[in-house]
Amino acid sequence: MGVHNNVHIPRESWPNWTWLAVEFFIVLAVSTLVSREITGTFTQMGFDAQMQNWIFWGIVGVIFVGWYIIIRWLILKKPILENK
Secondary structure (H helix, E strand, O other): OOOOOOOOOHHHHOOHHHHHHHHHHHHHHHHHHHHHHHHHHHHHHOOOHHHHHHHHHHHHHHHHHHHHHHHHHHHHOOOOOOOO
16 A cells, blocks of 8 residues: 555645635624514514614624624634634
8 A cells, every 4th residue: 555645634725715704604694693583573663664674784784893893803813713
């Protein structure tokens, strides 16, 4: 049995930007689902459709800012899934 120097090591060959894209879409999905549930409360309070739209996207934006600025940048202080 011979030794091959062409062994595939995923950590070294996988592009780092794909992890950032996966993280982005996970945050997008979670923020959209949370916002949908919260906006349902405002539907029962009698807000019109235009105001519900503003509330929905406002909550999505707050979750994005909360994750990417407050949690990821200030608390973690380094990129998630960094290859070293």
